[in-house]
Amino acid sequence: MPNIKPVSDLRNYNEVLKDISEGAPVFLTKNGRGRFAIVDINEYEKSQATIKLLTELLKAEKSVEKNNSWLSDEEIKKELGLNE
Incomplete structure (x- = not known):
């Protein structure tokens, strides 16, 4: 409450x-x-960090959509060195 x-x-x-x-x-x-x-200051700082992270993720998503540069699953695995 x-x-x-x-x-x-x-x-x-x-x-x-x-x-x-x-x-x-x-x-x-x-x-x-x-x-x-x-x-509480810790709660405020967490909220600000969350807002910043979500803002950056939104910018990244818009950039990817604009440039049509999504990576396939295979490309991601290759980038991360996860190819078997």
Whole structure:
């Protein structure tokens, strides 16, 4: 269940920070609407790394499609030295 608190709880921010852990962000509301999320730094770094990886994979996929340069199974095995 999400941990939701009003932004006014930040007056006692140490209490809010105690509730944050990896996989359990604290969501802050302002005027009854979701406004901010506070996440553990490890979770943030993992999210950023995932976004970067997915961006690079998308660029690679677009490049391959544009140049029509997919490798066959045999070509991949040869590149990796897996020919039997």
